[in-house]
Amino acid sequence: MSALDDLAVPAGDDDHVAGVPAHLVAAPADTAQAAALVAAARDLHVVIRGGGTKLHWGPPPRALDLIIDTRRLTGVVEHAAGDLITVVRAGTPMSRLHRLPGQQLALDAPDGATAGGTVAANASGPRRLRYGTARDLLIGITVIRPDGVVTRSGGKVVKNVAGYDLGKLYTGAFGTLGLITECVFRLHPEPAAHSFVRAKAPPGQAARVLAAQPAASALEVHAVPGADPELAVLLEGTPAGVRDRSAEMARLLDGEVSADPPPWWGAMPPGDVTVKLTGVLSQVPALVATAVGAGATVSGSAGAGVLHAGFPADGGDPHARVALLRAAAVRAGGHAVVLTAPDGVRPALDMWGPVPGLALMRRVKDRFDPGHRFAPGRFVGGI
């Protein structure tokens, strides 16, 4: 009996990826089982599913036989509080890692997202300004290569330059280079106090916030067509420090101190077409203006230069809007990446736009997955 026979069951009605049905689903419970499964699935086309919150991001797979589900691959293997690190299985819900005793994995993710999926999707949220993104917080990783070989890189210490930093390569690879089974993360202490400052203010004010050295943990912008744009700042630290800094920030922005974030905080903007927009900091106001002018709702990090724009597919020509946003992002020194779009619209959209280094990326994919079986067609340039 191969691990495939042991673990795979026929796919159900919900087991599809961006509209493409799978034949089989398997949920291994540990790295060894996962390795045996992948080895036995050597000739199958595979897509990995974490919480499934973002499987509709990206184009449908060119072929799909097997969904590998990480929902049984869960648990905190180790939480070394004194060393501020944790070792977790890939299917562990992020919500669990947000609440380790006294410490947290400072990586924003929605309910239902898994650690592996968050790394594979390189998802990030407001607090990236202070804590960085998955690439900065991941210090070690275990991955099953498409040929079934178990491989590790990095380690359990934050400072480590032994060998190539492959964790970076797997981060944001959307499961095209293998199955992540374990991650080692750097943790941060739970701040003693935090507060928000909210203001109706144009995005151009973000520069003043940054210049004022408030050591903000997040600096978010929100803009809706036809309404005043808003800024919100998250401050974390000691109770006395946060009190002083919030008051100062509220003065600077002519805003209000609040215990809670605004409702749009960290959420994807509404609309069935969502686009991630990046740009250099000085161009964020222009980028926001263009997106809002094109009828999109925008929110995101004005402090990091990473925004999300959302609009309805039926409210105008989506291709023209994407082209407009992309031109603005390129002018701003960044990119426009389509995250979600309805099935009817997606095939005609260029999801990524220009990708520097694409030829090298293809060569990496060819080495890791010569049969192009892992999430075929779901990544940049048809990788």
Next chain:
Amino acid sequence: MAADEPTSGALTSGSGTPAPGALTSGTPTAGTPASGTPSSGALTPGTPAVRSPAIDALAARLRDVLGQGQVLTDRQQLRTYECDGLAQYRVVPALVVLPRTAGQVAAVVRACADGGVPFVARGSGTGLSGGALPHADGVLIVTSQLRDILAVRPADERAVVQPGVINLQVSRAAEPYGYYYAPDPSSQQICSIGGNVAENAGGAHCLKYGFTTNHVTGLEIVTPDGELVRLGGDAPDTPGYDLLGAFVGSEGTLGIATEVTVRLTRLPATVRTLLAAFRTVDQASAATSAIIAAGVVPAAVEMMDALAVEAAEAAVHCDYPAGAGAVLIVELDGPAAEVQAQFEQVTRLCDEAGAFETRVAADDTERQLIWRGRKSAFAAVGRISPNYLVQDGVIPRTALPEVLRRIGEVAGVHGFRVANVFHAGDGNLHPLVLFDDSRPGEAERAESVSGAILELCIEHGGSITGEHGVGMDKSRYMPLMFSADDLETMHLVRCAFDPDGLANPGKVFPTPRLCGERPGVHSGAHPLQEAGLGEVF
């Protein structure tokens, strides 16, 4: 051979670079090849008296591209490049080139690719793992004439620099705008940004601010087949694989960086520096753990033990408290209100851990004085011992007391003294093994003590290098940390970039490997059918 070489050659980077001056005495000067070093071929200092015709042809081609003065073939000139900061390995390169533009770097690499000639990049040559050790039959590509800061854009928090730019110059250029470049290796007055990128260099303040990899957002590289390619960019989160992340720390084995876009960090509103003296290393370690566990993230937590303090005292009269078994330098920075609260907390935690004296820098001069002892420590140890080896290993910081004790034991058993001066906050040890090269066999024994220290690091779940890299020196230790499969996986990336293995061959990987065929997509019957599963469903 190497034993009678003048050790001061270690940091000399040849024509066009400033004399290394003060840093020279700080160079580790092991003087003899270590035991268990790689193949003796790699260590043979001489190039053949007569260069091969292939190299002569290459030199002619490169002179056409770069101009006469940018291609060195004179043996005396070549010899100034025979080693980097790790002077026990010496190889005279076949050719040295000094390109002035990224296009020239690409042309050199293309010529190497055409001729199947290996090439090695060199920045300032301060590396401590033999990463920039030349190849006897290869070309050394020196970036010392690529020294322009191309742009400083404070409003975008970015600067764009050529690879030969010295680390400290980036901060100097940004400071007038209220910004600086955060990664601060102790060698920052002389090491290059390109070398920092290749080594993923760290520094005292990386505890809070992260390493080079967290501060580089874009690169232009020359791939090993001679193409100019951009990775990453000005903005974060470039779509596609994070090849930038894989390139940083790849030690020149994936190509040559020809332009680097770095993140600039706002100068902190306040900085406070504190020196705490303890009777024992255990107490200082306990204080470090307590500070971190309390949720304080200082900008830096550095430790020096009694021997390191003694050396620093003799060299720069830093006037640390007498009778200290260990001192901690703790620096806090950020908004004034936060720094004040944390400062009180840190002082209390040090007291509770047994600090017998705590000093606070009242002004910038006092702050400099506290740091002077730390920054001069490597050089200072060179004055109390004829020779020493610098080790670079990492352990979980909770293991500090245990591992430091065992290092002392291991060294003691073999009759060596070890000075410890290191980045305590992130558990990055730099034990300096003191020895006297004039005593036969002592260098080899010192080397084996230094190696045993790495094994201790691994035993405690750490790493064989926290910032100095693997290079030539540590490739043989890679199997301590990584399985054959892990190394093979790293090699897949190497093959994607450099299928012919011409970029800095012999470094990082413990055994030479070939890449095999470039893989392609296979086609055939539907795989479910092939697997015999087609009928089942």
